Amino acid sequence: MHDARIFRISSLGEACLSDTSYFQQANITEQIGDRQIHPYLIGDQAYSLRSYMIVKYRRRELTRERAYFNKMQSSKRMRIENTFGRIKGRFRILLKLTESKLENAVYATMASCILHNMCEQFKVEYLQRWDQRTADEGMFDRDGNHQPLVGVNDINNADRQALHEGEVVRDIITEYLWAQR
Numbered sequence: 490m491h492d493a494r495i496f497r498i499s500s501l502g503e504a505c506l507s508d509t510s511y512f513q514q515a516n517i518t519e520q521i522g523d524r525q526i527h528p529y530l531i532g533d534q535a536y537s538l539r540s541y542m543i544v545k546y547r548r549r550e551l552t553r554e555r556a557y558f559n560k561m562q563s564s565k566r567m568r569i570e571n572t573f574g575r576i577k578g579r580f581r582i583l584l585k586l587t588e589s590k591l592e593n594a595v596y597a598t599m600a601s602c603i604l605h606n607m608c609e610q611f612k613v614e615y616l617q618r619w620d621q622r623t624a625d626e627g628m629f630d631r632d633g634n635h636q637p638l639v640g641v642n643d644i645n646n647a648d649r650q651a652l653h654e655g656e657v658v659r660d661i662i663t664e665y666l667w668a669q670r
Contacts, residue, residue: 493535505541512541521665526658531566537648538655543662557670558663576605578619 496502505511518525532542545562546555577583580601586594608615 491535493532496532496536505539521661524661526661529658531562531569533566537652538659539651540654540658543655543659546659554663554667558659558666561666572605574620575615576601578615579605579608 497506501511512528515528518527520526527540529540530542532544534544534547536542536544538544543562545559551559580597582597583601586597589597607613
């Protein structure tokens with residue numbers, strides 16, 4: 490199951506989808522120019538752009554500044570993906586979560602993340618052989634054809650507004666990154 494679907498059916502995803510101001514309630518902001526930017530998630534193209542979910546610009550929308558934003562966002566996403574890969578390498582049980590009850594999967598994931606952070610903090614060696622999968626663990630295709638949470642043809646006024654807010658936030662971040670380069 491792709492992370493966009495997992496996000497959509499998670500309690501966090503449901504909260505964000507039902508209330509696009511979910512992260513604004515945290516009262517944590519970063520001043521960028523004359524705008525307060527609330528926390529946001531970084532998503533790939535399987536996600537819809539929203540104020541809480543920032544995705545890369547599409548190729549046809551690229552300028553120098555937007556290409557730079559895409560490069561910066563991709564580097565952050567790669568770091569996140571590598572972290573998840575290391576967690577799965579250390580804690581192989583995560584590769585078989587689909588075979589367990591949801592509640593157990595949640596606890597196993599949380600415990601693995603906590604233990605991983607402890608390993609990283611205390612510089613416990615990570616062995617590259619942990620990245621190799623055995624035949625019974627299977628391979629996970631990260632390049633599947635996934636549809637955005639909201640398709641272009643079924644967008645309503647609320648979705649249009651949420652998309653616009655995401656565009657504004659992404660553009661502000663793009664201008665900031667370009668000025669800081």
